[in-house]
Amino acid sequence: MSDTRQTILNVAMVLFSEKGFDSVSMRNIADKVNISPPALYNHFKDKQAMYLAVIDESFCNKSIQLVSALTIEGTALKRMETFVFTLSQILADDPQFRRLIQREQLDGDEQRLQYLAKELFGPVFIELMKLIKEIKPDCDTHGIAVSIIGMVQKQLEMESLAQFFPDYKKEHHSPAYVTQLTMSMLSAFFGTQS
Secondary structure: OOHHHHHHHHHHHHHHHHHOOOOOOHHHHHHHHOOOHHHHOOOOOOHHHHHHHHHHHHHHHHHHHHHHHHHOOOOHHHHHHHHHHHHHHHHHHOHHHHHHHHHHHHHOOHHHHHHHHHHHOHHHHHHHHHHHHHHOOOOOHHHHHHHHHHHHHHHHHOHHHHOOOOOOOHHHHOHHHHHHHHHHHHHHHHOOOO
16 A cells, blocks of 8 residues: 555544544545645545545454454353453554544444444454354344443443543553453353353
């Protein structure tokens, strides 16, 4: 990948995560990269293609990490714990990616949400449902998978507000703490000891 293309993707990621797809123009991106708007079209046919490239690049390695966490050797609960920790770590380490996912949910563009759900999150979600079914065969695997991802994601998203709640501690938003908290709740649901 060319340095210019990578720079464009990096700048676009920041702008899309901060302002949302509809509020970012090709001109905004070109200005930040210090190139002319027509020069962007040498790298991307349109804003949608650029956006999808940003999403693909930001999630590709993350998806591999998450599927790997779900399929490593070990007990089902250990694999779940590894997945929760990996997801927590990814979201903690990449707040722009976390904001981009939030922004997409808020924007509600059905086409982009379908792309995220099927192309990017799909393999992770399918493996997560398989693991849940292995642990508790008689539950709603879809609902539990959404809840697990939501617990981890929301714990990290809430930090800016939670810091003003009583008994706040910075470590409440560390991947290790989020994992411990999530696994204690899941162990209660699954009827197991973590």
